[in-house]
Amino acid sequence: MSTHHTTVTPVRAPDGKSFYALFSIQDVTDLTSRVQDYRRMRDQALEEIQERRRAEEALHTRERQQAVASTIGGLLLETGDLTDVMNRSVIMIADVLGVELCEILLLNEASESLQLIAGVGWKDQSVGQATASTASDSQVGHTLIANGPVIVADWNREDRFSRRSLLQLHDVRSGITVPMVSRGKTIGVLGAHSKTHHTFTPEDITFFQSIARLIAVGIERKRAEESLAQQSIRDTLTNLYNRRHFSERLGQEISRAKRTRECFAVLLCDLDRFKNVNDTHGHHIGDQVLGAVAESIQESTRGSDLVFRWGGDEIVVILSRVVPSGIMIAADRIRRGVQHIREQMGLDFDISIGVALYPDHGVNEEELIRLADRALYIAKKGGYKVYIGAEEYRIDEHSIRLVFQPIVDILTAQTLGYEALCRDPQGRLSVPELFRKYHAIGQLDELKRVCFLSQLKTAHEANLPRVFINIDFGLLSRMGPIPKPPAMEVILEISELEALDDLEHRLAIAMEWRAQGYKFAIDDFGAGFISLPFIARLIPEYIKIDRSTILQAVASPTFGTFLKSLLQAIHSYVKEGIIAEGVELDKELEVVKQMGIFKVQGYLLGRPDELKSTRHTDPPHRT
Secondary structure (H helix, E strand, O other): OOOEEEEEEEEEEEOOOOOEEEEEEEEEEEEEEHHHHHHHHHHHHHHHHHHHHHHHHHHHHHHHHHHHHHHHHHHHHOOOOOHHHHHHHHHHHHHOOOOEEEEEEEOOOOEEEEEEEEEEOOOOOOOOOEEEEEOOOOOOHHHHHHOOEEEEEEHHOOOOOOOHHHHOOOOOOOEEEEEEOOEEEEEEEEEEEEEEOOOOOHHHHHHHHHHHHHHHHHHHHHHHHHHHHHHHHHHOOOOOHHHHHHHHHHHHHHHHHHOOOEEEEEEEEEOOHHHHHHHHHHHHHHHHHHHHHHHHHHHHHHOOEEEEEOOOEEEEEOEEEEEEEHHHHHHHHHHHHHHHHHHHHOOOEEEEEEEEOOOOOOOOOOHHHHHHHHHHHHHHHHOOEEEEOEOOOOHHHOOOEEEEEEEEEOOOOOEEEEEEEEEEOOOOOHHHHHHHHHHOOOOHHHHHHHHHHHHHHHHOOOOOOOEEEOOOOOHHHHHOOOOOOOEEEEEEEEEEHHHHHHHHHHHHHHHHOOOOOEEEEEEOOOOOOOOHHHHOOOOOOEEEEEEHHHHHHHHHHHHHHHHHHHHHHHHOOOOOEEEEEEOOOHHHHHHHHHOOOOOOEOOOOOOOOOOOHOOOOOOOOOO
């Protein structure tokens, strides 16, 4: 017990006055106790202050987290650009959690991986390219399996998971990952990471999970909207774009073409005899045909092209950034695809295509569709299959330009005959390009037939004594032998390569035409495989040495000697002579003469020209 007493004592002041003073005396033990009590009170007060501060900070953090959640929720509802929303979201999440890195990883079930689609704090090009494994020995993989938050307090001491390379690259020490779940489906992982030791509070975890749910719902809603949008612009049967969407995309293509000064094409495709398929086999088979054709056309086009179902059995294709020659390539791919389907299904149908070019045939939707529709009508009516704008692929004598090149006997300087050749009447296409153009629309055989008959007619009308005409056994077989014009030698030039297949059949065809008075020449001798058995049995009137063979003889005297010996050996199998083709230079002519060849054709002696000039022009005298 402490000792305490009071006493009154007289006291004299320095000025001499006296007064009484009351003194209270307490022992030291009691004073120490009071000091301790004071300290306890002080500590309690400080603890209460700190607790209030922590509560205020927690409240402030919750308010900030709630504000972030509210902002992100609003953005997800209001903004159409989901990628922008996610990138803004991770910035806010990282800031409110006090971490350097945040990420949204979207699940790709096909590849069993997660792709980093949005993030903050990551090195350049990580977002959009980096992926994470869904394996159970990874933090994100375990997050998917556990379907709950996974926290790594310190990667230096973590023994449950292996740290993925991207986290190692960024020196991540702590992190939290939570699944993004919407309607019971996990679509990804939301992660936050720190380069220093970081403690994630229960409140942080709750906030993080709520944000993950918000983002998951936003992603699923966006996917649903995109699905609905696709349904609104897609045809349900073919999954092609529908007619309503055509105007919008065509408008975009017109704007782009105006800006870049490029050309594009509108192809209006229609199935031929499709009604018969429906009537004979039923609409369910017709639907299968439409679906297969739509898929084939889609696969036949480039990624930049657009394909629409126009209605019924009509399909429209917009070919972007195309040149006129490219249209034929595209049309050929489309037609070959449809032919393949026809053969697979064993049904009788085909496809016709009408084409309009921007800006040549129209500068707006109405003009382009009207022209393409008219082109389609002509394609179907005329059986041309493909019709481009005002250029109708009608094959007649005006579809080609005929030129004739002299073949000269250099010993007498006399023209012994002409080779008839076909050219593009507009002069835009080479011969191979001209043939490819008509091959693409399935009319190459008809073009060859018209060429042959026109060459015969023109040469006969010009009273040519001898004409050489290129032809193939396939066309000779399909046409059958036709009467030879009187008083004119007609030599049919057959490529040496044709002799490599079905020799007996080829010889039978040749005999039929020989019976009508036609003669034969082996063309392009030396350019490929030499068929000596065919030559020996056909015994052609002429053999024409290919230019490439002559050039090789010019370059190599050894080869020239070999060629001379070869020609001498087969000379007895040639009735009227050997002709050197493609001679353009004097040194080539000299080599030809050294080999004993004196019948020559080439630019050195005369260029191909129309008969009105060639038939009256004497070749230069070269001996």
